[in-house]
Amino acid sequence: MEKRYLFTPGPTPVPPEVLAATAEPIVHHRGSDFRIVYERALVRLREVFRTTSDVLLFAASGTGAMDSAVANLCEPGDTVSVVSHGSFGERWIAICEQYGLDVRPIRYEWGEAPDPDEVASAVREAGAGVVLCQQSDTSTGVVSDVRAIKAAVGDPVLVVDAISSLGAVPLEIDAWEIDVAVSGSQKALMSPPGLAMASVSQRAFERAVPARSFYFDWPRTKKAQDALDAAFTPAVSLVRGLDVALGLLLEAGLEAAFERHVRLGRAARAGVKAMGLELFSPDDDSSAVVTAVRVPDGIDGNDLLRHLRDAHGVTLAPGQAHLKGKIFRIGHIGWFDIFDIAAALAAVELSLIELGAEIERGAAVARAFEAFEGRVAT
Amino acid sequence: MEKRYLFTPGPTPVPPEVLAATAEPIVHHRGSDFRIVYERALVRLREVFRTTSDVLLFAASGTGAMDSAVANLCEPGDTVSVVSHGSFGERWIAICEQYGLDVRPIRYEWGEAPDPDEVASAVREAGAGVVLCQQSDTSTGVVSDVRAIKAAVGDPVLVVDAISSLGAVPLEIDAWEIDVAVSGSQKALMSPPGLAMASVSQRAFERAVPARSFYFDWPRTKKAQDALDAAFTPAVSLVRGLDVALGLLLEAGLEAAFERHVRLGRAARAGVKAMGLELFSPDDDSSAVVTAVRVPDGIDGNDLLRHLRDAHGVTLAPGQAHLKGKIFRIGHIGWFDIFDIAAALAAVELSLIELGAEIERGAAVARAFEAFEGRVAT
Numbered sequence: 243m244e245k246r247y248l249f250t251p252g253p254t255p256v257p258p259e260v261l262a263a264t265a266e267p268i269v270h271h272r273g274s275d276f277r278i279v280y281e282r283a284l285v286r287l288r289e290v291f292r293t294t295s296d297v298l299l300f301a302a303s304g305t306g307a308m309d310s311a312v313a314n315l316c317e318p319g320d321t322v323s324v325v326s327h328g329s330f331g332e333r334w335i336a337i338c339e340q341y342g343l344d345v346r347p348i349r350y351e352w353g354e355a356p357d358p359d360e361v362a363s364a365v366r367e368a369g370a371g372v373v374l375c376q377q378s379d380t381s382t383g384v385v386s387d388v389r390a391i392k393a394a395v396g397d398p399v400l401v402v403d404a405i406s407s408l409g410a411v412p413l414e415i416d417a418w419e420i421d422v423a424v425s426g427s428q429k430a431l432m433s434p435p436g437l438a439m440a441s442v443s444q445r446a447f448e449r450a451v452p453a454r455s456f457y458f459d460w461p462r463t464k465k466a467q468d469a470l471d472a473a474f475t476p477a478v479s480l481v482r483g484l485d486v487a488l489g490l491l492l493e494a495g496l497e498a499a500f501e502r503h504v505r506l507g508r509a510a511r512a513g514v515k516a517m518g519l520e521l522f523s524p525d526d527d528s529s530a531v532v533t534a535v536r537v538p539d540g541i542d543g544n545d546l547l548r549h550l551r552d553a554h555g556v557t558l559a560p561g562q563a564h565l566k567g568k569i570f571r572i573g574h575i576g577w578f579d580i581f582d583i584a585a586a587l588a589a590v591e592l593s594l595i596e597l598g599a600e601i602e603r604g605a606a607v608a609r610a611f612e613a614f615e616g617r618v619a620t
Numbered sequence: 621m622e623k624r625y626l627f628t629p630g631p632t633p634v635p636p637e638v639l640a641a642t643a644e645p646i647v648h649h650r651g652s653d654f655r656i657v658y659e660r661a662l663v664r665l666r667e668v669f670r671t672t673s674d675v676l677l678f679a680a681s682g683t684g685a686m687d688s689a690v691a692n693l694c695e696p697g698d699t700v701s702v703v704s705h706g707s708f709g710e711r712w713i714a715i716c717e718q719y720g721l722d723v724r725p726i727r728y729e730w731g732e733a734p735d736p737d738e739v740a741s742a743v744r745e746a747g748a749g750v751v752l753c754q755q756s757d758t759s760t761g762v763v764s765d766v767r768a769i770k771a772a773v774g775d776p777v778l779v780v781d782a783i784s785s786l787g788a789v790p791l792e793i794d795a796w797e798i799d800v801a802v803s804g805s806q807k808a809l810m811s812p813p814g815l816a817m818a819s820v821s822q823r824a825f826e827r828a829v830p831a832r833s834f835y836f837d838w839p840r841t842k843k844a845q846d847a848l849d850a851a852f853t854p855a856v857s858l859v860r861g862l863d864v865a866l867g868l869l870l871e872a873g874l875e876a877a878f879e880r881h882v883r884l885g886r887a888a889r890a891g892v893k894a895m896g897l898e899l900f901s902p903d904d905d906s907s908a909v910v911t912a913v914r915v916p917d918g919i920d921g922n923d924l925l926r927h928l929r930d931a932h933g934v935t936l937a938p939g940q941a942h943l944k945g946k947i948f949r950i951g952h953i954g955w956f957d958i959f960d961i962a963a964a965l966a967a968v969e970l971s972l973i974e975l976g977a978e979i980e981r982g983a984a985v986a987r988a989f990e991a992f993e994g995r996v997a998t
Contacts, residue, residue: 246645246647246653248645248646248647248648250648252853253646253647253648253649253853253856254646255645255646256645256646261643261644261645261646261857262643264642264643264812264857265639265640265642265643266639267624267626267633267634267639268626268631268632268633268634268639268806268812268813269624269626269631269935270626270628270631270935270937271631271813273929273935274929275624300680301679301680301681301684301813301814302678302679302680302684302835303679303852303853303854303855304852304853305834305835305851305852305853306679306680306835306852308834309833309834309835312834313833336834337834340830340831340833340834340837341832341834426853428646428853434642434646434855434856434857434858435646435649435679435853435854435855435856435857436679436814436854436855436857436858452718453718454719454832455687455691455718455833456683456686456687456690456714456715456718456719457680457683457684457687457836458835459718473683474681474682474683474684475630475631475681475682475683475804475806475813476681476813476814477681477812477813477814477855477858478631478812478813479639479642479812479813479814479858480812480814480855480857480858551651551652557647557648557651559648
C-alpha cells in the first residue's frame with residue numbers, strides 16, 4: 243500500500259498515459275497500425291532534437307547509442323578526444339578503449355564544468371578527428387555548454403551525450419551544428435528505459451567509417467527508417483509509449499519544459515541550502531537536471547538512501563565511484579513538478595532528522611516554493 | 621472497435637497479465653524492488669534454456685544477441701561456418717561479413733532442413749572454429765536438429781539462433797552441450813519485443829576473444845549480472861513483463877508447451893491441407909513454430925495478406941526475399957491455442973473465397989480440431 247516515489251535522474255517517473263500506451267496489445271512492426279506510430283515518433287524525435295537530419299532509433303539502453311557513435315565514426319588507432327567530468331565521461335573513454343582507439347582524455351574534477359577553449363586547444367594538440375562529451379553528466383549535476391564547445395572545437399566531429407539532458411535543457415542540433423547527439427528514452431523523455439537514439443547530421447554520415455557493429459550500423463538503420471521500416475524488430479510497446487510521451491512534451495512545448503527544469507533546479511537548490519546542506523552540483527541555473535548534495539558530517543550517505551527508501555518509499559540516487567556515500571542526488575528531469583521537489587526535500591529533511599541531524603523543520607519546502615515561484619533571488 | 625488478431629511468428633500475442641506488468645510504475649534498476657524481479661527473471665531464463673550456465677540479458681532485439689555472439693567469439697579473418705536455410709541464416713552471414721570474418725556458408729534451399737553430417741564435414745573442410753545456425757528459421761518454418769548438428773560438429777563452438785524456437789520446441793543447452801544459444805522476448809516467451817538473451821557456456825566463455833563491442837561485451841554483462849546489477853540501465857518494464865511471462869510458461873511446464881506447439885502445428889497443417897492448399901514448411905511434427913503455405917494459383921499473396929488485415933483484422937506474415945508474394949505464414953508460437961489456429965484458418969478460408977478461390981467451407985477448421993485432438997493421422 244505504501245506509495246513509492248522515484249526521484250532519480252533515470253529511470254524517471256513515467257506518466258500513467260505513457261505506461262498505459264506501452265500496455266496496449268502488441269501489433270506487428272510491419273503493419274499499418276505500427277507504421278503510423280513509428281513515423282510520428284520519428285518526426286517528434288526530430289522536433290525534440292531540433293533537427294531536420296535523421297534521428298536513428300535503437301532498441302537498447304542509452305549506452306547502445308553511445309556505442310553506435312564510436313562504432314560508426316572511428317577505426318582502430320584513430321585519435322579521439324574525450325571530455326570527462328564525471329562517470330559518463332569515463333564511460334566514453336571505456337567505449338573508445340574497447341574499440342582500440344588512441345584516446346586522449348580531457349579530464350576535469352568531478353563537479354567542474356569543462357572550459358570550451360581549453361577543450362578546443364587540447365583537441366587541436368591531440369589532432370583528434372572526433373570529440374566526445376556530455377551535455378549533462380548526472381553523476382555530478384554539471385551541464386556543460388556544448389554550443390560553446392562545438393563553436394570552439396570547429397571541424398572535428400562532435401558527439402554529445404544528451405541522454406539525461408534532451409528535453410530538459412536547450413539542445414539545438416541544427417542551429418549549433420552538433421554533428422551527433424545520443425539520448426535515451428528513460429530521462430526527460432518520460433518513457434520507460436529500452437530505447438536509444440542518435441541524431442546524425444549529413445556531415446557525420448559523410449565522416450562515418452564502415453560500422454564496426456551490425457546491430458548499431460547507422461546506414462543500415464537509416465535506410466530502414468527511411469522506408470518507415472525498422473532494421474530489426476523494434477520494441478513496439480516502448481515506441482508506442484515514447485510516441486505518447488513526446489506528444490505530451492511537444493504539446494506543452496520545449497521552451498516550457500526548459501523553463502520548468504530551470505525553476506525545479508532553483509527550487510531544489512534553495513531547499514537544500516535551507517536545510518543547511520552543501521551543494522555538490524553547481525549553484526546556478528545551468529544545474530537543471532539533477533541536484534547533487536553533500537551528505538552532512540556524521541551521516542553515512544548509504545544509510546540515508548536506505549532509510550529514505552525503506553522508511554518512506556523514496557528513491558534518490560547515490561554518489562558514483564569515489565563519491566559513493568559522500569553525496570546524494572535528486573533527479574528532477576522529465577515528468578516532474580514542484581510538488582515532487584517538495585516531497586523529495588521533505589523526505590530528506592525527515593530522514594536526516596530521524597538519523598540524528600538537527601534541521602529546522604519546514605524551511606526547505608517553504609524556500610523551494612519561493613524559489614520556484616521566483617520570489618527569492620537564487 | 622474491430623478486434624485484431626496477431627498470428628505472426630514474432631512479435632507474437634502477449635498475455636494481458638504480461639502487458640499489465642509492463643505498465644506498472646517504473647522503479648529504479650538498482651533498487652531492491654527491481655533486483656527481486658531481475659534475479660527471478662534470470663533464474664527463470666536459465667530454467668527455460670535448461671542450463672546452469674549464464675544467460676546474459678540485453679536491452680535489444682534478438683539480432684543484438686546474434687551480434688553479441690559474433691562480436692565475442694570471432695576476430696577479423698577468423699573462419700566461421702554458417703548453416704543457412706532461410707532469411708535468418710543469411711542474417712548470420714551478413715553479421716559475420718560486417719565483422720570481417722572469412723565466412724563459409726553451408727547453404728540449403730529455403731524450406732530444406734540441414735543434414736548434420738553434411739554440416740559437420742563442411743565445417744571440418746573449412747577448418748572453422750565457430751559454427752552458426754538456426755534452430756528455427758521462421759522464414760520457412762523449418763526447425764533443424766541442433767542436437768544432432770552439435771553431436772556431428774564436435775569441437776567447434778556452436779552458436780544456435782533459438783530466437784523463435786526457445787520455449788516452443790525442446791532445446792537442452794546443457795544436455796546437448798550447446799555452447800551458445802541466443803533468443804528474444806517477442807516469440808515463444810510471450811513478451812513484448814526489446815529484450816535479447818544469450819546463454820553462454822563456460823566453454824564458450826573460455827573460447828571468447830576480447831569483445832568487439834562495448835554494449836554487447838559478454839564478460840562485462842556477466843560480471844554485472846553476477847552482482848545482480850545490470851551493466852547499463854535495463855529495460856525495467858520489459859524485464860518485469862518477461863518475468864511474468866516466464867512464470868506462466870514454467871508454471872504450465874516446458875514439456876506441456878512443447879506438446880502444445882506440436883499439436884498446434886498438426887492442426888495448422890491439417891487445416892491448410894483441408895482447404896486444398898499446399899504446404900511450404902515441412903509436413904511433419906518438427907514444424908511446430910510456423911506453418912508456411914504456398915499461395916494458390918491465381919491469387920496474389922500480398923493481396924491476400926492485405927485483405928486479411930483490412931477486411932478481417934487478421935495479421936499473418938508474408939514470404940520473405942524470393943518467397944515474397946508466393947507464400948504466407950501462420951505463426952503459432954507462444955500465447956497461442958487451438959482457437960487461434962481456428963480463427964487463422966477461418967480467416968484465410970474466408971479471404972480466399974472473397975478473392976475468388978473455390979474452397980469447401982468449414983473443412984479446414986473441422987480438420988484442425990481433429991488433428992489437434994489426435995483423432996486423425998497426420
